[in-house]
Amino acid sequence: AQRVTQPEKLLSVFKGAPVELKCNYSYSGSPELFWYVQYSRQRLQLLLRHISRESIKGFTADLNKGETSFHLKKPFAQEEDSAMYYCALKVSANQAGTALIFGKGTTLSVSS
């Protein structure tokens, strides 16, 4: 079965503390994973994708196929990082093309 699991509903940290948002996946094919973010009163938007191995706004995520994980990390949290974060997996359905399925999301709250 294809599935994305984000075990934490809420993660609260202090400004300057490290952040790790967990994501695990289940997929029989070659996985492509993404992190999306939804800031208050803004549209859901792509944060980063594992294929590009980029760092966006100080966030990084490494795909670990052995542990089937794609955790999002940032060494020093900022208050503006407070948002809802979704991990997403691209799935294929033969003739029906591809689509993204999302985890349940983790709310990150950064306080000073």
Added chain:
Amino acid sequence: NAGVTQTPKFRVLKTGQSMTLLCAQDMNHEYMYWYRQDPGMGLRLIHYSVGEGTTAKGEVPDGYNVSRLKKQNFLLGLESAAPSQTSVYFCASSSAGEAGELFFGEGSRLTVL
């Protein structure tokens, strides 16, 4: 350049009523999607389309129908609304070459009484 536009943004329905949500995109994207967002459930894929005239079922398709008669539009229909369909609905689109980068609409909040 409006991106992805959803109408209406808010709607209240009575159980059994029908309605259609319209999604329009001006980015010439091949793929379009409908998701619902519920507290504690995250985003769940309802239906999607990989091109004009084609649709496919997602994770939670029951109770919904869709149509993609024009490339730029993707309609989500509720034939007989139920309280369980109270949710925030998001439309998204992507190009076929960058199917992982979805562009989302602002959402449509639907309440079924």
